[in-house]
Amino acid sequence: MRGHFGRLALVTGGGSGIGKAVCQALTREGAKVIVADKNYEAAKLTASELGPESLALEVDVSSDQSVYKCLNDAIKNYKRSPQIVVNSAGIIRDAYLLKMTETEFDDVYKINLKGTFLITQHFAKSMVEHKISGTIINISSIVAKLNTVGQCNYAASKAGVASLTQVAAKEFGKFNIRVNAILPGYIETPMTENLPEDVKKIVKERCAMKRFGRPEEVADVVAFLASEKSSYINGALIDVSGCLS
Ligand SMILES: NC(=O)c1ccc[n+]([C@@H]2O[C@H](COP(=O)([O-])OP(=O)(O)OC[C@H]3O[C@@H](n4cnc5c(N)ncnc54)[C@H](O)[C@@H]3O)[C@@H](O)[C@H]2O)c1
Incomplete structure (x- = not known):
């Protein structure tokens, strides 16, 4: 299936883990992919593996200015606005609530939630402007x-992020912009590789499939949601967790 032939995609967090697998899946299906990551070296590596039609951009999704520059750089390079946008940039800063610092709370919120808001706002606005x-x-x-x-x-x-997705889906439907979210379970990426062994064991026990997922297993669902095969799926929150409870 080459369902994305010639379409332009931007993937945040494309330098690692799930984002990188998404870049590979979309490229395989014919899209031109912009790899956007705060870690520019990692983004360049992903882009070089994807091929000459790909581009690496440095972005900090928590900064309005940086996201605006990222959009403009994308348009400058490809003379058009991306029509597939994937928000995969994210971090964890785990701590018990009574011990969590303000910085640990703010950093996670700024990147995971505000970052998704900023990318969604700037790139959707551009899609609407370019019709x-x-x-x-x-x-x-x-x-x-x-x-x-x-x-x-x-x-x-x-x-x-789940709530923002459903609000955006309601607001953007009339522009023919669909917005969906995936809720992955535990996936084998740098984010989870340093989890303590006892935690990994508990996760596997609680998962009906008794294993972690692979980044490609999330990426294939992203590719489906990015394609016309999902043309009436909007505002959906899809678990890709092997049935974790
Ligand atoms: N791995 C899992 O088990 C799992 C499970 C559920 C959800 N997720 C989510 O999937 C997404 C990808 O996670 P992953 O496991 O691939 O993690 P990862 O650490 O492998 O990759 C995250 C990428 O985001 C980039 N990034 C971090 N801060 C950024 C910023 N401010 N601006 C731009 N890029 C930034 C990092 O440089 C990195 O390349 C995250 O949103 C994560 O919360 C992961």
Whole structure:
């Protein structure tokens, strides 16, 4: 299936993990992919692996100015606005609520929730101005539902991403811009590789499939949501967790 032939995509957090797998899946299906990441070296590496039609951009999704520059650089390079936008940039700063610092709370909120807001706002505005239909896919987390101990900042930020997704879907439907979110379970990426072994064991026990997911298993769902095969799916929150409870 080459369902994205010639379409332009921008993936935040494309330098690593799920975002990188999304870049690879969209490229495989024929899209030109802009890899946007705060870690510019990682973004360049992903882009070089994707091929000459790909571009790496440095962006800090928590900064309005940086996101605005990222949009302008994308348009300058490709002479058009991306019609597929994937919000995968994200961080964790786990701590029990009574011990969590203000910085740990703010950093997670700024990148995971405000970052998703800023990218969505700037890129959707550009789609509307250029009168193009589009699709935005946000990477929330199953933690938004499970509300895991030690993750009050992360859980609340990802629940916020889920709410923002559904509000945006209602507001943008009339512009033919669809907005959906994926709620991954535990996926094998740099974000989870340093989890303590006992935590990994508990996660696997609680997962019906008794294993972590692979980044490609999330990326394939993103590629589907970005394609015309999902043309009437809007405002959906899709668990990709192997049934984790
Ligand atoms: N790995 C999991 O188990 C899992 C589960 C559920 C949800 N998620 C979510 O999926 C997304 C991707 O996670 P991952 O596992 O691939 O993590 P990762 O750490 O492998 O990749 C995250 C990427 O985001 C980039 N990034 C961080 N801050 C940024 C900023 N301010 N601006 C731009 N880029 C920034 C990093 O440089 C990195 O390349 C995140 O939103 C994460 O919360 C991950």
